[in-house]
Amino acid sequence: xxSFSGTFKTRWFWYSILTIIGWAGWALFLxxxxxEIPAEPTLFLQTAGMIPVALALLLNxxxxxxxxRKGIGYSILNGIITGAGILCLLAAYRHGGNTSVVAxxxxxxxxxxxxLAVVLLHEKLTKTQLVGMALATVSIVxxxx
Amino acid sequence: xxLAPWLIYTILALICFGLGGLLQKLSTDRVSAESAxxxxxxxxxxxxxxxxxxxSALQYSTKSIVFVLVAGVLNALGSWAVLAxxxxxxxxxxxxxxxxxxxxxxxxxxxxxxxxxxxxxxxLGIACGMGAIFLLAS
Numbered sequence: 001x002x003s004f005s006g007t008f009k010t011r012w013f014w015y016s017i018l019t020i021i022g023w024a025g026w027a028l029f030l031x032x033x034x035x036e037i038p039a040e041p042t043l044f045l046q047t048a049g050m051i052p053v054a055l056a057l058l059l060n061x062x063x064x065x066x067x068x069r070k071g072i073g074y075s076i077l078n079g080i081i082t083g084a085g086i087l088c089l090l091a092a093y094r095h096g097g098n099t100s101v102v103a104x105x106x107x108x109x110x111x112x113x114x115x116l117a118v119v120l121l122h123e124k125l126t127k128t129q130l131v132g133m134a135l136a137t138v139s140i141v142x143x144x145x
Numbered sequence: 146x147x148l149a150p151w152l153i154y155t156i157l158a159l160i161c162f163g164l165g166g167l168l169q170k171l172s173t174d175r176v177s178a179e180s181a182x183x184x185x186x187x188x189x190x191x192x193x194x195x196x197x198x199x200x201s202a203l204q205y206s207t208k209s210i211v212f213v214l215v216a217g218v219l220n221a222l223g224s225w226a227v228l229a230x231x232x233x234x235x236x237x238x239x240x241x242x243x244x245x246x247x248x249x250x251x252x253x254x255x256x257x258x259x260x261x262x263x264x265x266x267x268x269l270g271i272a273c274g275m276g277a278i279f280l281l282a283s
Contacts, residue, residue: 011233012233015233016227019223020246023219023223024249025216027251028216028251036206041196044197046213046214049221054182057183063179063183071181074168075183079190083192088157093151096151097154102151106155110241113238116237128280129280131280132243135273135274135277139277
């Protein structure tokens with residue numbers, strides 16, 4: 001409990017909670033909008049919706065002063081790879097993939113990130129956190145149906 | 146061994162999304178979360194020609210278009226927050242599974258906003274999601 005109250009005071013935890021709220025709103029509005037609009041135009045329009053936020057962040061001084069080429073390269077690659085992942089997901093559905101199987105399989109991406117982070121970034125998790133990740137996986141699988 | 150095309154695309158999507166989590170950490174080790182988000186959007190824009198709908202985008206109702214645009218704004222804000230979490234010292238191996246439980250919030254809000262019902266299985270999913278947040282934060 002002590003370590004939890006410590007985490008409670010960290011910025012990364014509250015930013016993570018903010019992410020959960022932001023992405024939950026994203027999923028809700030996407031569900032409402034995509035009832036009429038097909039997948040590809042939805043992807044095009046939602047990316048257009050991201051532009052105002054990016055433009056607003058350009059006002060932040062750190063954006064203009066962060067010139068690390070590797071960091072910028074990783075960020076661009078992140079956008080391309082995530083976008084490519086969405087296109088692969090759409091292609092999987094188009095090629096007759098079972099909706100539940102495709103959704104559940106792709107929702108397991110945190111396991112891939114975890115494996116890569118352990119091998120490449122040498123990150124370590126406590127036993128309690130490993131149980132937490134297992135619970136998160138169960139939750140993700142249930143909601144991806 | 147012959148793999149069905151849909152399975153190949155599914156595995157590719159899984160790898161892309163997982164790799165994305167790693168790249169979030171690698172980028173915020175070197176640039177600010179704000180900078181990482183701006184350049185991430187640039188990366189997304191590179192792929193826009195592949196999904197450019199042309200004039201057909203105008204045939205949909207204004208309401209649906211606004212919903213999707215708002216979804217894009219919220220996606221960007223959520224993405225900025227996950228980058229800020231990693232910039233603030235969060236481990237990729239913890240932040241990625243922690244933030245991936247966001248459908249739990251959708252499920253809780255759905256009865257209020259979309260008039261949908263929560264099933265027993267979804268109730269279990271919410272319990273697991275809450276437990277995951279608690280344990281990953283420990």
